[in-house]
Amino acid sequence: MTICPLCLNKKSFTIIEGKNRITYKRCEVCKLIFIDSCFLPSSTDEKKRYLTHKNGIQQKGYVDFLMQAIEPALPYINTEMQGLDFGCGPNPTLSEMLGQMGYSCSNYDPFFFPTLPDKKYDFIFATECFEHFFFPAKEIVRIKNLLNPGGILIVMTETWKTTERFVNWHYVKDPTHVCFFHDHSFKYLADKFKFKQIESNSERVFMFKLNASE
Ligand SMILES: [Zn+2]
Known part of the structure; x- marks a missing residue:
């Protein structure tokens, strides 16, 4: 039985045939596209792949890339706050950038x-991380439990636009990218997990404020 790993819908899916006979399902409730479970990578393969990511604070391109997530968050964070980089990978960079700017940010990564x-x-960044979640609903609850009331969540991931473009999309080619959000999936997330979505003015950055009473 299929269950959507974001909204837990069990009924309305559309099958998408990808490259190399990999199949995906598109949830018609929350618009998440997720890989069929038999194609999920093993944790050994996952870790191996992450270790090939050589990006770090020395790479200007990577720093500029991460800056896209930091900039829209600046009006909502201050140097008194405690932050977390959720899914920081083997070479934590975002926390170092924030540290250089005077902000306090810790690192978390299930592998490293x-x-x-x-x-x-008070704030959590999850950059290039949501697309790796096998079960986003579980991870979002986890993130939510790590946030203080009124805390800010900043997510950076690429969203899918049309099913036709999905199959040839570069983002799908990474075998550790296993779920793909749509703008609608983030609206659904805000609603279901009691966040208020905040405009980021970036196509790949999604910001949320946890309700003060949560
Ligand atoms: Zn769903």
């Missing part, structure tokens, strides 16, 4: 920085 102190954060 798996220990999280028992505390909550």
Whole structure:
């Protein structure tokens, strides 16, 4: 039985035939496209692939890329706040950039920085991370539980636009990219998990404020 890993719908899906006989399902409720579970990478393959990512603070291109997520967040964060880079990868860069700007930001990654102190954060960045989630609903609950009331979540990921373009999309070619959000999926996320969506003015950055009463 198929279950949508974001909205948990069990009924309305459209099958999408990808390259190399890989199949995906598009959820008609939340518009998430997710890879069929038999094509999910093993954690060994996943870790191997992440270790090939050589990006770091020395790479100007990568720093500029991450700046796209930091800039729209600046009006909502200050140097008194505690931040977290969720899914920071093997070479934490965003937290270093923020550190250089005077902000405090810790690192978390299930493979490379798996220990999280028992505390909550005022802002959480998840850059190029949501597309790796096997079960986004679970991860979003986890992120939500790590946020203080009124906290800010900044997500950077590419969204799919049309099913026709999806199959040839470069983003799909990475075997560790297993779910693909649509703008509508983020609206659904805000609604279901009690966030208020904030305009980021960027096509690939999605910002949310957790309701103060959560
Ligand atoms: Zn769904």
